[in-house]
Amino acid sequence: MDNSHIAALGGLVLEASDTLNEATVHVAAEKIIEVLSLLKSRGFNRLSAVSGVDWHPREPRFELVYNLHALPLKGGKQERIRVKCRVSGAAPEIASAVPVWEGAGWYEREIFDLLGVTFTGHPDMRRLLMPEGWVGHPLRKDFPIHGHKYDYAENK
Numbered sequence: 001m002d003n004s005h006i007a008a009l010g011g012l013v014l015e016a017s018d019t020l021n022e023a024t025v026h027v028a029a030e031k032i033i034e035v036l037s038l039l040k041s042r043g044f045n046r047l048s049a050v051s052g053v054d055w056h057p058r059e060p061r062f063e064l065v066y067n068l069h070a071l072p073l074k075g076g077k078q079e080r081i082r083v084k085c086r087v088s089g090a091a092p093e094i095a096s097a098v099p100v101w102e103g104a105g106w107y108e109r110e111i112f113d114l115l116g117v118t119f120t121g122h123p124d125m126r127r128l129l130m131p132e133g134w135v136g137h138p139l140r141k142d143f144p145i146h147g148h149k150y151d152y153a154e155n156k
Helices: 004-012 029-041 104-115
Strands: 013-019 022-027 046-054 062-070 079-087 093-095 118-120
Touching: 004 013, 004 022, 004 029, 022 029, 029 062, 029 079, 029 093, 046 104, 079 093, 104 118
Parallel strands: 022 079, 093 118
Antiparallel strands: 013 022, 046 062, 062 079
């Protein structure tokens, strides 16, 4: 990994590591769009994935992980960088990455649906996998193991 990408982020990086030639940077949630935009301008032209982790009972409880990939146009070395940030609260929020990468929309909807993290500024923030009437977010660690009593027939 070219450490100049991490250096270019300067004071936006709270913590950085490089394992197996793949960098990971931790940034403040309120700076996520600035960081993603800067990395995109530095050649990270593909958002490979966005995922969420629930670290309950630790606070901040939720961690969002953005996997970026630099695909060179003509030969050259491919690079990857992982950007992590943490959000907390009963109704956690973070800015949507859709203005930077339109493809982030589906990932963000999945995270919203399963973990309950809201992406502000998202053009279509609604459930993706669970029925509209579903109560709760099934990938939260405090979600009942056997789920809530739910009648699927009510949501036809």
